Amino acid sequence: MARSSNLVVSTATALLLLLSTYSCRAATSSSKNPTAVVLPVRKDGATLQYLTGFRQRTPQTPVTAVLDLGGATLWVDCDPGSYASSSYAHVPCASKPCRLARTGTAACATSCVGAPSPGCLNDTCSGFPENTVTRVATGGNLITDVLSVPTTFRPMPGPLATAPAFLFACGAKFLTEGVFSTMHCI
Numbered sequence: 001m002a003r004s005s006n007l008v009v010s011t012a013t014a015l016l017l018l019l020s021t022y023s024c025r026a027a028t029s030s031s032k033n034p035t036a037v038v039l040p041v042r043k044d045g046a047t048l049q050y051l052t053g054f055r056q057r058t059p060q061t062p063v064t065a066v067l068d069l070g071g072a073t074l075w076v077d078c079d080p081g082s083y084a085s086s087s088y089a090h091v092p093c094a095s096k097p098c099r100l101a102r103t104g105t106a107a108c109a110t111s112c113v114g115a116p117s118p119g120c121l122n123d124t125c126s127g128f129p130e131n132t133v134t135r136v137a138t139g140g141n142l143i144t145d146v147l148s149v150p151t152t153f154r155p156m157p158g159p160l161a162t163a164p165a166f167l168f169a170c171g172a173k174f175l176t177e178g179v180f181s182t183m184h185c186i
């Protein structure tokens with residue numbers, strides 16, 4: 001399977017976000033509601049990093065993720081060429097998700113000159129994605145996009161549960177250095 005993206009996930013944060021996002025969706029969905037979702041985890045023998053995966057964006061793209069218990073933010077490489085989606089959206093500075101996600105002195109990106117893209121948006125909440133392998137960190141937009149993971153419905157793996165607007169931080173290609181997929185992609 002092609003690995004088109006790299007990201008680092010904080011299990012604590014990401015799993016809590018996943019669960020809360022899905023319970024929100026379950027409350028409004030009239031069909032079979034997922035009660036639990038699964039993030040399959042495997043260990044890469046070469047890097048000793050723990051890997052998981054999910055589907056994200058439109059069109060839906062398989063994403064391989066590095067799980068890091070020491071990380072604080074789910075982030076992906078949003079550089080042009082790495083991230084393509086028609087369903088991403090900015091997180092407005094004055095929104096509740098922005099207030100909840102921002103820590104300490106996180107700034108807000110009020111304007112960007114150029115064509116709109118995940119990395120160039122007006123009135124967008126800022127995050128601080130960090131590569132916890134190399135300890136390199138950078139500022140980046142917080143955005144939302146469609147994200148899907150398998151449910152526990154049987155037979156396993158169950159059908160995908162989808163969060164239409166899952167929040168994460170935009171990192172950049174340079175930030176993925178030292179992370180599993182950059183070492184192993186073509």
Ligand SMILES: *[C@@H]1O[C@H](CO)[C@@H](O)[C@H](O)[C@H]1NC(C)=O
Nearest residue numbers: 111112114115116120121122
């Ligand atoms: C941000 O707003 C300014 C002023 O309206 C506009 O010129 C610019 O193109 C916008 N940037 C994006 C990325 O939409």
